[in-house]
Amino acid sequence: MSDVQRRESGLVVEDRGQVRLLTLDRPERRNALSSAIQADLVEELLRCAEDGGVRAIVLTGSGPAFCAGFDLKEIREGDRRGERFRPPMNRPTRSLFEVATETPVPIIAAINGAAVAGGFELALACDLRVAAPGVPMGLPEAKIGMGANFGSVVLPKRIPMGIALELLYTGEYVTSEVAERWGLVNRLVPAEEVLPTALRLAETIAANAPISIRRMKETAVKSLELPLWQALRLDVGPNPYLSEDREEGIAAHLEKRPPRWTGR
Incomplete structure (x- = not known):
């Protein structure tokens, strides 16, 4: 593999020693999770699990957002074409969040901007989270008739049930400062330090057995x-x-x- 590869979906893959940096590079769509980029992320995470040379993964987004969730424009276009919409766990492909959780290589989310809806779920699927101040986080799925399947299962395991249910039921966002107090964010650093901090943390992990x-x-x-x-x-x-x-x-x-x- 060359040092940097860009997939047609917008996923950028870069090796930095024993750390693999995965960047969602669709800033014009706030790094929304299209079907193509989900498939590429799943494939890349499976490769990382098989590659003994990859000892830590950093996942980030380009532009002002980490990830705005699933690509709603893509979903609406499918609805208009009369395509059948399948729930997350009833698809022929594996769930991205499930794969991330099961990937044996530690994954660090470098959250440079908004992590909402499926983007927040993606961050929750990572092992550690480094975020900038003032970043909005949350699950607005109840506002648009979606289900937040992964978030509904995982969030109550990470924070008190009442707080998790309030976020799910209201669909409102909290800031990364609040998320840090709840233990959802490991490190809160200035925006320009998010990726360098995540990479240093990944290098520390990669140096261990x-x-x-x-x-x-x-x-x-x-x-x-x-x-x-x-x-x-x-x-x-x-x-x-x-x-x-x-x-x-x-x-x-x-x-x-x-x-x-x-x-x-």
């Missing part, structure tokens, strides 16, 4: 609703305890040198 990171993400995601005794014995993902990297990590620590991870 890849088997350990993948194990931690799979365990955290899949054990969330399990009783403690089941969660402790879940045993999903690669096993770092039996890996060569465990031996290397201990040796490097004791020898006071940087570790040389092999991913084995």
Whole structure:
């Protein structure tokens, strides 16, 4: 893969060492999620999962918005053509948000501007979120007759139920400052520092043992609703305890040198 590739859908893929930067580059549509860009994002996330050289992912948007959600113009055009509209989980393709959640490589959302509707759901599907001040966030689906399927499931797991339901029922937005107080935003930084901060955070993650990171993400995601005794014995993902990297990590620590991870 070359350093930078642009898909016809508007997705830009760039490798920065062991970090893969994915940019939604449809600023004229506020980076709305067309069918094509959703398909490309799913494909790219699956590739990242298979590529041992990719150890962290940063997802961002170009222009003034992170992502304004699904492409409503595309949906309306389909309605006018009489095309059947399928709910998110009844489609022949996998849900982008589901794939993001299950991708074993950590994903950081660099939220430079508005993250609303499906754009907010996309941010929620990421593991960590870095945002600029004053960014509007929310799920306005009730105002336009949509369902916020992913957000309705995930948001009550991230913040208190009453607050989540108020956001869902009213369709109103909150700012990134409020989202940070709720724990939805990991870091709130000046707008010009959003992407650099996200990339530095990704590089910090990428410097750690890849088997350990993948194990931690799979365990955290899949054990969330399990009783403690089941969660402790879940045993999903690669096993770092039996890996060569465990031996290397201990040796490097004791020898006071940087570790040389092999991913084995």
